[in-house]
Amino acid sequence: MSRTVTGRPARSPKVRGVTAQVRRRPRSDARDNRERILAVARAAFAAEGPDVPVREIARRAEVGPATVYRHFPTKEALLTEALAGRTDFCSTIVEEGLADPDAWQGFRRAIERLLEVRALDRDAARAAVARLPPEAAPAADRERSLRLMLELLRRAKDAGGLRADLVLEDVVLALMANGGIRAETPEIRAAASRRFAALILQSFRADPAPAPLPPPVRLPLGPA
Template identity: 45%
Template structure:
């Protein structure tokens, strides 16, 4: 992140309060926090995470000192901005797992995750940033991957997914989608949709080709 380094290395602010004390915010403080998040969400979506904290403050119409009182580090700001998007990923997984047709659920999951990445450059960058995760976040991610593994098993048992697909292949697919988004920023939604189509075609059963040995990627980079 090339611009606007934080003047402090203190703990990140929690998204529920915007304060390291955990106390509820006053009305004016809450209004400032909302303006910061709105400005940051718009800037990150259009320009990625290289946007500096000073730029965010200027677009929010507040002082830099006010921004740092709410979000002591850029990591704290990124986490707060993308809370809704991370929750959206969880909702997509919930929908896919709940689908009585596991093959359709699997396809929906891949398509929707690719859409989420393509729709917001900042979110895609945040997924790859590799910020240190709190233990509870890592636990939730592991739980989500376990639920996805269950969906994979059901789709394979239904004959809707090739037998040699492994859950880690979703991470590989999302990494490929990130590459497409980075390579074709002017047309990333369309390019991402086409990639998702290719991937889903390759994931169908019946391909006689044996795949190379599975690889393990860090899930926090793309999921």
């Protein structure tokens, strides 16, 4: 092994390259673990709600609980990150509505898609958000979605498609009501949501001319 002027052994370029690879590998493994934990958490929260234990998420992700907590110090942090992107998706739906040259059709399609997404959430995302402290909720994304929806409302009103007294809270109310749909399967929930959307959209129109509704679906009529 060669020596430097200080008398210490000098590492060859090959040794330095191997050392760099060893140093990079833990960072790559940590990134892979984090992405796998998030993927498992998203699926678990969507299917089973926010009460899935961290230990169970760790088991499904094939890591230890300590690894989960290394990336997400609290369960609230994991919930927040797992739900991040959901609001972005809603914003994308509204943006697509704004891009439609027909203001009414853009509004109609956005409402239909938002209601269907909410119906298929099975309350998991709403319950998870409700458990988060206010400072942990994705407020910036939510504010952006609301601003886009306000613009969508203004545009549809200016085009004469929406009744003049319609306000943003009416859309929020429709989303909340739609989120309460109970059905045995996701397919039935989606079908019920489509019929509810048609009813809501007719009530939102400036000139609510009767239009055929989607077929009705059988829903449980007893208490939840």
